[in-house]
Structures are given as C-alpha cells and as structure tokens.
Amino acid sequence: xxxxxxxxxxxxxxxxxxxxAELSDRVGLSQTPCWKRVQKLEAxxxxxxxxxxxxxxxxxxxxxxxxxxEAPDHSDGWLSKFAAAVSAMPEVxxxxxxxxxVDYMLRVVVADMAAYDSFYKRLIGTIPLxxxxxxxxxxxxxxxxxxxxxxxxKA
Numbered sequence: 001x002x003x004x005x006x007x008x009x010x011x012x013x014x015x016x017x018x019x020x021a022e023l024s025d026r027v028g029l030s031q032t033p034c035w036k037r038v039q040k041l042e043a044x045x046x047x048x049x050x051x052x053x054x055x056x057x058x059x060x061x062x063x064x065x066x067x068x069x070e071a072p073d074h075s076d077g078w079l080s081k082f083a084a085a086v087s088a089m090p091e092v093x094x095x096x097x098x099x100x101x102v103d104y105m106l107r108v109v110v111a112d113m114a115a116y117d118s119f120y121k122r123l124i125g126t127i128p129l130x131x132x133x134x135x136x137x138x139x140x141x142x143x144x145x146x147x148x149x150x151x152x153x154k155a
Contacts, residue, residue: 004037071103
C-alpha cells in the first residue's frame with residue numbers, strides 16, 4: 001500500500017458516499033486510476049464494505065451493554081456452538097475472544113432494560129456459561145469506525 005492508497009482509505013473512512021470524482025480530486029489522481037485503486041483495495045480485502053452509520057438512539061436502541069463471559073469449557077466444539085449462537089443474535093454488535101480474566105466480550109445494543117433481560121435469558125439458555133457480567137454504558141463519549149492510517153515517513 002502506497003501513500004495514495006492510504007489517502008484513499010482515509011477519505012473513504014470519513015465519507016464512503018463521496019463520488020469517485022470527488023475522491024480522485026482529494027487524493028490527486030484522475031478518476032479511472034482512482035476507481036481502479038478502490039477496486040483493488042476491495043479485492044484485497046482491505047475495504048470490507050461501505051455502510052451508513054446510524055444513531056442508535058434515533059432507532060429506539062438507547063442501551064449499550066458490555067457483556068463479559070467466562071466459559072466453562074474451552075474445547076473447539078463448545079466454542080463453535082457458542083460462536084454460532086452468539087453471532088446469530090442481532091443485538092450483538094461486536095464479539096471478541098479475549099486474553100485475561102474473561103474469555104469473551106460482547107457489545108450489545110438494545111432498546112432498554114427489558115430488552116436486555118430478554119437477550120440475557122436467550123444468551124444463558126443457548127449453551128452452558130460459567131459467568132456472565134453485564135456493564136451498562138451511561139454515556140457514549142467517543143465512538144468511531146475510522147482506523148488511524150499511518151503515512152510512510154518521507155525519505
């Protein structure tokens with residue numbers, strides 16, 4: 001990835017809806033080479049997709065919960081079943097296998113406490129769990145989807 005690719009990625013992270021004409025102008029390329037670079041970044045799996053970012057509160061999804069899970073079993077079979085069950089739950093926005101004192105961390109977004117209680121009951125009913133700890137976000141202070149893209153040092 002060269003400097004132009006990195007500039008393209010920075011611009012698309014800020015606004016993926018910009019036209020190729022605008023993008024090419026911002027990164028200093030003509031439109032066809034710029035479009036080809038975007039296609040190449042998509043084919044290489046650097047660009048995974050382009051989405052609209054929504055305000056969860058405006059959709060009636062005002063409660064964010066971070067759920068820590070300790071597993072009673074660390075076998076491949078248990079993990080496969082657990083991962084499939086959790087991945088199928090639409091309330092789960094992010095799902096990580098962790099190192100440290102918890103095995104898995106989920107970011108769950110729901111309407112309210114009653115919706116979380118319903119989610120929680122489904123979660124614990126899917127597969128045996130050793131411990132589940134829920135932490136409720138009171139305020140979102142920073143939320144971004146943009147990764148920091150380092151530019152190579154100039155020689």
